[in-house]
Amino acid sequence: MGLTSDKVLALAVLTAVGLFAGTVWLWPRLARRSVRAVAGRVGLLMGTQLALFASVGLAANQAFGFYAGWADLFGREKGMGVVVDHTPADGPLRVVDTRRVPGSASGDPAVSGRIHKVEIVGRTSRIATPAYVYLPPEYFQPGFRTRTFPASVVLTGYPGTAEALVDKLDYPQTAARLTGRGRMSPMVLVMMRPTVAPPRDTECVDIPDGPQTETFFAEDLPDAVEGHYRVGGRPGGWGIIGDSTGGYCALKLAMHHPAVYGAGAGLSAYYKAPIDATTGDLFHGDENLRDRADLRWCLENLPAPDTSLLVSSSRVGESNYRDTLKFIERVKATKRTRISSIILESGGHNFNTWRREIPATLEWTSERLSTPERAEEPPRS
CATH class of the missing domain: 1.10.287 (Helix Hairpins)
Structure with missing residues (x-):
């Protein structure tokens, strides 16, 4: 057990x-x-x-969702020993398992959608990590067989588990329900944790002589998913959502790479990469890298990115409330970057709070991504 x-x-x-x-x-x-x-x-x-x-x-x-299993709890992360072999014909993404959407009434993917467990290997970063891909029912329907779909990366906090995005935060179920009610367009979700070099918390930074995490999320991940599924298309076809550490990563990636991520949502996010025992030395004395990891510094010192941002907090229960209000004002002052917010009256830094914010976040993201367009190639998966 x-x-x-x-x-x-x-x-x-x-x-x-x-x-x-x-x-x-x-x-x-x-x-x-x-x-x-x-x-x-x-x-x-x-x-x-x-x-x-x-x-x-x-x-x-x-x-x-702090720990996924006993090995994770005792510091023996199961995922650390995974080796992925690729023949020349293999791509950077491989489907290793298929499952139904929890709670779905039908086994037909054209009715209830499908979840793929995949392994992704970054061509540039060489980072290998698992993820879950939610494909909406429309993806399998004949009327959409030549269409591409908008896609969003969904990130957990640290340490977090990708399974929690499916089983605890109910992202696929919520997306299916909202799409069925006409409140959002069909969207592919790529669900994973930002800890792609476990057990280290890299804060989605390209660490000198270390894991190139930002490169993985900005280049390798979209390329791998677009090469296997009918998704994305840039600019405007990708969004990114996250909570806590994943929320910081989502905001940073949308700000640093607006040509890739047209929308970034940070639920209970913070705005500057911490340095602690879980991160180690992220910057190795590189002041430019350290400054770029501070989102407020970026807003004040770099050209404003052409992207849309969503932040969330609670007046009571969240430690980031005042920082979030300051961040909103700084984004508004840029006159170019678009900012929206979800501010609850009360809510802690936990799954229950994020479940209250996820439906509105998915709707917001869907409105800011390009709608499905005709694919240039036949369906690939």
């Missing part, structure tokens, strides 16, 4: 309840001063506390 399994959480809760009941039942028998009785009381108290902490920790991990 995995770390995020409901069975593991239920087992931990039942264990805690059972130990509590056992403590209440056995306490009178252990109310003596013998070594055995004292050891029994200590054991029951410690066992109950450990089971309680485990239950709370497992519930929090399920709610926020």
Whole structure:
């Protein structure tokens, strides 16, 4: 049973309840001063506390998606050892699994869409990472067989799991529902985490002598997806959405690469790359690289990018509220970059808050990307 399994959480809760009941039942028998009785009381108290902490920790991990599995929790990331072999005929994207959209009533992809698990290898960055690709029902319908679709990259926070975007934040289900109601155009979603060089948090920076993460997201990822699916088309065909660390990355990539990303949405984002134990030395003394990782510095010192940005925060519960208001004012002052916002009355830095913002974010993104156009080549997938 995995770390995020409901069975593991239920087992931990039942264990805690059972130990509590056992403590209440056995306490009178252990109310003596013998070594055995004292050891029994200590054991029951410690066992109950450990089971309680485990239950709370497992519930929090399920709610926020901190760790994907036991290896991830104990620092032995499963994805670190993946090797992808490519023959000359292979491309930079390979589909390794196919699954139905959670909650879909039909197994027909032309009715409910489809989710592909893929492996992507950057031609320039040489970064290899998994992702999930949501293909809307229209992608499989005869009336759209010669059309390309707008696409959006969707990023988690750090450390985050790509699965949480599907199973916890419900991006494919929400997109399908909004499209069915006519509130957004059919859109392909490329869902992944920004941690493409685990366990290091690269903050989507091209690190000197290290992972070239910005290059991966700005060049390799769109190229790989466009080479396999009928998507994108630049400029104007790609958006990028993220929460927390992924939100910072989304805003930065849209600002640095407006010719690629015509819209960038940062949910609960921050606006400057941190330096801490998870990031290590991102800039190696390169002041230009450090400045470019500060979005407020970019707005004040670089030409305003021709792109659309969306930021979100809460008046109560989010630590980025004041910084977000300042960022909005700085973007407005550029007169060129377009800015929108979602400001909740209250909401913490968590999945529940982001689920309240995702429908409006998808609609906003869809409105700012180019609509499907006729493809120049026959369908590829």
